[in-house]
Amino acid sequence: MTGRRFDPRRLLVGLLEPMDPILLVLVSLLLGYAFVLMASASPVRMESQMINTGVAVGVMWVAARMPVQRILATAVPLYLVGVLLLIAVALFGETSKGAQRWLNVGISRIQPSEIMKIAVPLMLAWYFQQREGAIGARDFVVAFVLLLVPVGLIVKQPDLGTALLVAAAGFFVLFFAGLSWKLIAPVALAAIVGIGSIVGFGDRICQPEVDWVVLHGYQKNRVCTLLDPSSDPLGKGFHIIQSTIAIGSGGMAGKGWRDGTQTHLAFIPERHTDFIFAVLGEEFGFVGACLLVFLYIALIARGFIIAMAAPTLASRLLAGAVSMIFFTYAFVNMGMVSGILPVVGVPLPFVSYGGTALVTLCLGLGILMSVQRARFLTQK
Template identity: 50%
Template sequence: MPWTTLSRLLNRYPVRPPDSGMSRRKSLWQSLHLDPWLLALLLALVGAGLLVLYSASGKHTDMVVGQALRFVVAFGIMAALAQFPPATFYRWAPLAYGLGVVMLIAVELVGDIGMGAQRWLEIPGVVRFQPSEMMKLATPLMVSAYLSRTGLPPRLPHLFVAAVLIGLPVVLIAMQPDLGTSLLVTSSALIVVLLAGLSWRLIGFFLLLAGAALPLLWINLQNYQRQRVLTFLNPESDPLGSGWNIIQSTTAIGSGGLQGKGWFEGTQSQLEFLPERHTDFIVAVLGEEFGLIGMIALLALYFVIVCRGLWLAAGVQDTFGRLMAGSVILTFFIYVFVNVGMVSGILPVVGVPLPLISYGGTSSVTLLAGFGILMSVHAHRRLLPR
């Protein structure tokens, strides 16, 4: 489906006021600017994630409680952001983007090093976080704000400015190095550009340009990043080294069969053959313990969340809100697709967590903050007259 068509679909079904002229009292959810269906679906996903995390962590109660507390904070931020009108996010976009870029530069200068990468900033005794996670939201927010005031569809000069806005944080994140996050930031911002009504001719041109740049990208990859690509093509070439992760994850998923081995009964995960089982590869734990049925149930839940998000985005009439809402929910879909794809062996391993299931605080806060913005632009949408 052309992206221009998808852009029109997000604006196809306006939400109309009721026929009666009588005023209708707002419900509690309308007063709170929250969508109860989307909220219920997100809570169900978080609950399922905590159950899987309890098994994946080896019944580590402190880890599960810590993750639950992070979710409480993240849902609080989501609810708070939903109260602000979209005009506020429009005004905040340059500030959030600029602050994020400054923090990425600070990471390069004084950031903490962990697992061979320099990705974290630490406020001693307060918090340790990844500024790159913030850019997953700040970059599409900035691009949405810029394109919404240039007129759509965007012309080449506007696309050049958008490319600069996207490229600056992406380069800084790639230098950490963090290929997975840089790709996610790129995809979230590119979705905004595509939803802005980019023509197929320009899409084809940029795809050819990206293809021509692949050799340059390969030259500038770190050695371990190149090895990940080679391992994806042939994981059996180094089964005890670089191919270990993907071999163990596919083995775990396959051994679960239809119904799974049962909660806490997974051999690959409980005997610690499966690496990063509480973070990037947590879906392999679910597949082993709950089988194909569990995997389908989880993917169905993600699918319904994405459908609900698109339905909410379809009611947004202003350009900035529509671009931002579409970016939030389609980026969420890309997160799921990339993580499940890499764990099942159909995509290279790039270190992308499974949304609201994998262990981690900064990623969860960023995702739910995005859903808060989505609820805000839907709740404050302009009603079209008949």
């Protein structure tokens, strides 16, 4: 070793230097909140969630240190590898929970659809960057195809939750790149009409003999369960009934940490993963729920500010889309747990137990930080 004296302050500065302080503070608050909840929902998982968090923060740090150009340079290979892996999953993937999502690569199983949550917006941002100054209708068609291929493969697995997130991530890039309202409006209208008709005719189309051509049986069940949770009290409907009771009984200030009776007595299923928000709602009440929403809004707002000031088209699009990914995660999860959206497998960002989603989310944060650094570097 060299004779240089070890200086802990220098080390700390060196570690923190690549990271945006505001994002760092906000994500620390979210992760801290997550640990408080995990200590109540599933204390035995604290240790392994700490390891997950450590790995995810490491990924974030590495991404933050990378120049944004280097990150964009990985777009094409990452996208291609991701699509190839998805095809491999479709051909010889392992089936788990009734869906083929996993690819066994000997050492461990990997879930290629997870990669696409970042790879798709990255690829699209890179593509629009190439076409900067001459972006026309044709480019949106190309981008749409680039988006449709992985989303189609994920829908076929079937994994509606992930497909939704990947589609949303890609859509936001298109949206920020200037996708015409003439195209957005009809789709939005169709969605409203579709959802409206499901709600309106729920009784009739939820009969068991009705086959929903585009959706799998279990997906149909989830939508129908949302309309009438009591139709399946031991299965999926149980989740919604129990989680709304848990949240509702939390009241204004909650029952207090570790005192949630629903959580601990009547058992909220998957209370440490997708349904951890029910624990929060019950134990910390409306105040605690609003605090979480506020943290998400602050985090996304910071992402928007970074996007506004970003120096290049690609980094702008990327920063905007990543921020909106955080929004999609948070909104879909809380919406599903509080009973206004169907149950799809989307975790509460930075809070739910599980390493994979956390790493993806922290990678997104690292990209935001990298974009932010790029601004300083160009100013210099």
